[in-house]
Each structure stands twice: as structure tokens, then as C-alpha cells.
Amino acid sequence: MRRIRAVARKEWLHIIRDPRSLIAALTLPVVLLVLYGYAVNLDLNELEWAVCDQDQSATSRALIANMSGLERFTFVGAIDDPEDTEQLFRLGTARGVVVLPAGLERDVFAGRTVPVQVLIDGSEGTIASLAQSYLEGAVNAFGAQISRDQARRRGLAGALGGQAIEARTRIYYNPDLISRKFLVPGLIAIVLMMLAALLTSGVVVRERERGTFELLAASPIAPSDLIIGKLLPYILLGLVDVVIAVVIGWVLFDVPVVGSPLALIVVSAIFVLTASAIGLFFSCVTSTQQAAMLLALASTVIPTMLLSGFAYPVRNMPLFLQGVAQVLPATHYIALLRGIILRGAGLMHMWPNVAALVAIGLLWPTVAIRRFRKAL
């Protein structure tokens, strides 16, 4: 214990006496979060849409008028032939086209469910899925309204009326589909991962480069004491970064913490420990600080960005990549953060993620200790 404390104290002195790395550690989360928060904008602010009205009835015109009045919906015009859709998409005039089939009014009044085709420009995946939900939602809402009107006219309770088009998309927690809400927890995880791994990537190899490793290796300290002592101050620093990141998410991006702050700190501590241990592992196996830094960055940031469910849902990935995602600490941390920050979920309800994070959090320091060589 004495040795762990002494190493931790020494590392802490290194941190506070190197203003550059300390400033980087405290300002980088701000810079990165703001940068990413504004740059990675997956919202659809304006949905240009067109219609192909083959019915030309009062009902079809009412639907068009209704949809044109919706917020963010910009009606760009009508086409006579559905074949012209491609032309619109190619020119980028519209992102979606609603095809109202002939006989729509007749079928609606006959009480039949009318299929309304929604054509989407799929070239930008995320935008496309948003456009799809918007258009489907608008059509469905109108269909439901017609059903209610019909039911009322027949003197029946609204609930008994048939649904003109069945709504299949239902969105929880982020009904406005504001992507920031779901991006902010992911951003916090990525920024933390990057910083923690980056900061610790130097701590062993730097001693080798500066020659201080000789003194350390000639002293009777156990590798586990040394690694744990070196990790402790960085976990503290990482937790400060967590607080900074969460406050920025709250103040700048309007994403408050709904759940327990204590739960947030606990899972963050485990995550920061893991990320720091990964950086330290690379510090143990490389011979220059640059190599350690590059490896730590490449092996943490890139998989985390792509595979952790930060922007792309894990369940949509090929099975192999889903497996890879399960080993990434950020996958579980992001799931936990979304649970705690957005939904106010308790850790008990997310125990598989908690268990996985703890397991990975024990694995990496162990690997770092085993790969550490107390020799020149």
C-alpha cells in the first residue's frame, strides 16, 4: 500500500507540474464535445417532399394540404407519374415522394385500408430513415384522423373505427428525434476513452525514454503496485472530465441527467479505469511515446466511434462485429449512460451492461500488469 500511494502521489505531481497535459486534459473534453456536438448533427431540419396524386379527390387534396402545414415539411410540388420520382431524387429536389393511389377516396369511404406508398431517397442513410418516419407518421396521422371522422359520423365511439393506415413506428424518449439527445452520451464516452487512453499511453514508456525507469526497476516494487499506483491519479482526472462533459451536455446541448448521479460516477469510474489501463498497456509494450500514443488512439477511438453503438445501432451490424462490439467497454458504457442520463434507469435494470463493463474493467489492468516487464 505504501508503494501504491507513493507511486500515485508521484504521478499526480507529474500531472500537476506539466501544465500542457493538465490543460489538455481539462480543455479537450470541452473542445471535443462542442465540436462533435455541433458537427455530428443527424437531425433533419427540413424535409422536402413531393406528391403524386393519382386520385385527385377532396380527400387526397386534404391530405396534401394537411401535410404541407406540418413543421419542417416543405412541399416542393406534384408529379403526374411515379416514374418521375427518380428525376426528383437525382436533382435533390425532394427527399421523399408520397404516392396517393387512384380510388383512395372511394376505398376510404368504403372502410378499406388504403396502402399509401412512401418513396424515400436512401442515399443518406440516417437522413433517409428520418424522412421515412416523418412521412409515414404524417400519412398515418391523417389516416387516423379520417377514421375518427368517419366513426363520429356513424355515431360510433372513435375507438371502434378502423385505422386507414397502421402506424408502425413509435419512438420513445426522443419523440422529436433530436439526435443530440442520443449522441451526447456517446460523445461523452468517446471523449473519455480518447483522453484516458491518451494520457496514460505515456506513463511507462516516458520513464524508459527519460532514464527514470532504471531507478524504478532497481527498486523492489511489484509490477501490480506500480501499475495500480500509476492508474489512480488518472482515474481521478478522468472523473473530473466526466463531470465537465456531463455539464457541457446539460448546459450546451440541453441533455440533463435524469437518473442517479452516483450511478453515473460509479460506471464512469469503471470505464475510465478500463480506458486508462488500455493506454497503459500500450505504454508497457512500446518503446517510444509516439508509438504508444498512436496505438492507444487508433485502437480506442476508431472501434469506439464505429462499433460501440455511438451512431450506428449495434443490432444492425453483422454478427461478427456485434461480437466485437460486446468486448468494447464503450458499448456497455454508452448503453449505461443513455439509460442513466436519458431514461433515468437504475443500474439493477441494466445489470448485463454493468457486469460486462466490470469484467472488461478487470481484464485490462490485469493484462497491463502481466505485460509489464521490470527490466530494461
Add this chain to the structure above:
Amino acid sequence: MNAVVVDGLTHRFGEVTALDDVSFEVAESEIFGLIGPDGAGKTTLMRLLAGLLTPNGGQIELGGVDVLADPEAAKQKLGYLSQVFSLYGDLTIGENLDFVVEMFQEDRAVAAEAKQRLLEMTDLARFVDRQAGRLSGGMKQKLGLSCALIHRPQVLLLDEPTTGVDPLSRRDFWRLLADLPGQGVTIVLSSPYMDEAARCDRLALIDHGRLLATGTADELAARVKGTMLEVVSRDLPAVSAALAGAAELLGETTFGDALHVRWDGPDAEAAVLARLQAAGVAVQEVIEIEAGLEDAFVELVSTGGAS
């Protein structure tokens, strides 16, 4: 009892054999010097003794502990001052000393006393709050020595402790070392300097990874064969040329404006003078001198320790 026993120590870096079957013993409270040219293997030997490298073969015993079997127990008995400055430049003198105390888990009260004594002895007490990176070379070495001594080791390993240190600091440094054998500390130091070698109780001569000879400075000097002559001349190359090929010539080395000639024959002074005059080389002086450690060093290195 011997404080250090090295037996058959061999170490290779890939294809290069840095140390080849080295064996020696160091008695308790002795100052033992490892001398040899750069690249001889001194630092490798020091690092092996300090447990920083694992040898390819051989045995090391420090204070009765088998270094290879229980390196951490051996490190507890050891003070090590490496050739490169290996203290934390951004930590103060006091913090560096305290860190070492904690690493060796010394009793804090005892260590505090030792720290005070070392700071006074080394004259560093005034600078205790100064960061180690801002110290002069001599002060850095004194701090390094203090850190190596604060846990009261039985064996002190000093790898070229005064290389790159000014003469005044070197004298201070040796003054600090002088007291240690009296306190039961055994010192093994490496040095490229002959004047430092002369201060050691016993020496080991190393070159190309091999131990050429061990003994006191006098014993080593006595191993120089033939008569040592100092030839002073304005034209040393001509002197060399005139002596070249003589059957009696064992070796020659330039020392400043003089040539040291080892001559194996009767009446050496006269014989050399006659040969030079016959060749028409003007000389100021040819006198017999006593062979020094440096001559022994040169001869042993050039003959590979065969003499």
C-alpha cells in the same frame, strides 16, 4: 564474507556477446573498481548486478542473496546509481528522496534522519525544494548518490558516477564515498578514469566483455613486462619509426609530448638511445619510469590479458 560473488556471468544482446564468462568476488566494505574502455561491458555488468537485465548464464550473489532466484530481495539490499540521470526532473530533491524511501518501505522515522544527514553531507539541504531537473551536474550526482544510499544498502553500485562532472564536484563525490566502507557499505563502481581507479581497493580490468585481470592497482602495474621508458622528442613519429621492428620492443603509447616505450632487454635506456641516435632522431630525454596503472591497462588491453 564476500559481499558480491559473480560466477561465469555471460550476457548476449542478439549476436553480440556483451559479457563473456566473467567471475570475480568483492569483499565486504571494499571499494571495487571496474575499469575498461567505452563499450567494454561495464554498464551491462552493472545492470546485471542491479537486476535490471537477466543474464544468459552464470550466477550473481549480493549480500548472500541469489540475484537470479530472488531479484526483489536482492534489490532491497542494493543501492544503484545509473550512468544516466534517472531521478524525476519535475520532482524536488526532497520528493525524490521521499519516493525512494517509500519504494524501499523504509521506516519513516529512520529515513527522515538519514535524509537529513545525507542532505547535510551533500550540501543539498538548502536546495531541498528545488526541482531535480534544475540542478547542476554535480548536484544531480550527489542527489543520485543520496537516493542510492537513503535506504542504507549493503552494496552500492555506481555506474560511471563522475563522468561529465566537474573536477571539484568529483572531489566532493569521492569525499562522500570515503566514509562508506567504514559503515560496512561495499562499493562496486565503474570508471573510465585511471585516477579514480587508483582510489579503489581492488580493480577488475574489462575489455570486449572479458575480465582481463583483477587485483590491487600495484598488483596490476607489476604485471607490466619489460622496462618502461619515457622518450621525450619533438618528432615522436620519427621515434616510433626508428624503434619499429626492434625485437625488444613490447609496446609504445603516446602520452602528450612523450612516448612510453616498453623495452624487454638489458640496459634498456642506453639501448634505446643508441638505436635512436643511429637513426638520426633528435631526442630531449630517455629515462626509465615506473609502470603505472595506465600502462598496465594499455598493455593488458592490447594483449588481451595474456601477460
